[in-house]
Amino acid sequence: MRIQTSKLTKVYRGKVRAIDGVDLDVPVGMYGLLGSNGAGKTTLMRILAGLLKPTSGRVVLGGHDITTPAGRVAVQRTLGYLPQDLGVYPDLTARRFLDYIALLKGLDARSARRRRIGELLEVVALGEHADRKLRGFSGGMLRRVGIAQALLADPRLLIVDEPTTGLDPEERIRFRTMLSQLAGDRTVLLSTHIVEDVAQTCRDLAVLAKGRLVFQGATGELVSQAAGRVWNLTTSGPAPAEGRIVAAVPEGAGTRYRLIAAAAPHPHAEPVSPTLEDGYLALMGVAPC
């Protein structure tokens, strides 16, 4: 389900401009939304999920304008949302919790509901743990329960807000791989401040900074923004004064620095290929351009 916003703006209490004139166009498939803390990602996600009213502007999901009541109703059943802080009932088992949420979502037919929950527990690799209480679940397992609840009505659009924060590396990789597998003919919008999660799963992304859209396009396009501006320098002397240091790894008697700088920051600096993180940092002005 395609997402299109135009001149989308959200001003909290007449003061904080959390989203500022955003024109976004998200196609079907896996799509990343990057931004630092406070950039406006959660505000945008909540508007797209129909939970928060924008101050102005339009949001069109699959051709329906959700700023109108009719549009909201039309997309309600085709949208799944995993918020940053999904509350669960620790004394319920995974299966009972999903059954409870399914009832709230209006999935009334008991046998269809049971079948769907059984399928979803397998999709999120929790089949074995279906009848365990949520109290004993790890952070990663709880996130997977969260995805299962968001998928109950088989939505065409899945909105996931910072799902990998706090997960250990194995769970993070497992979780983001599962999201890309779910994308297929759905749109999965992944909001995060972890650049690597977007690099490993998304072909396209958007970047928010202080409520404004500062980039939208292919990941490769953002990487190329740092082309010719990333350098390695190994030295046992003082830290380089030119450019911005993005990594420093002790090596032998010295340190290997990775720097972003418009020109070679030192006569011995060697140019290296940029990553998505370099492109992101260069865009965000961490590096002098």
Ligand SMILES: Nc1ncnc2c1ncn2[C@@H]1O[C@H](COP(=O)(O)OP(=O)(O)OP(=O)(O)O)[C@@H](O)[C@H]1O
């Ligand atoms: N209910 C609210 N009332 C007033 N200001 C708010 C409210 N919610 C968010 N803000 C402000 O709006 C801006 C954007 O916040 P938002 O939570 O959308 O950003 P974010 O990119 O999701 O950040 P994070 O990564 O820290 O969750 C911030 O300045 C925040 O303090």
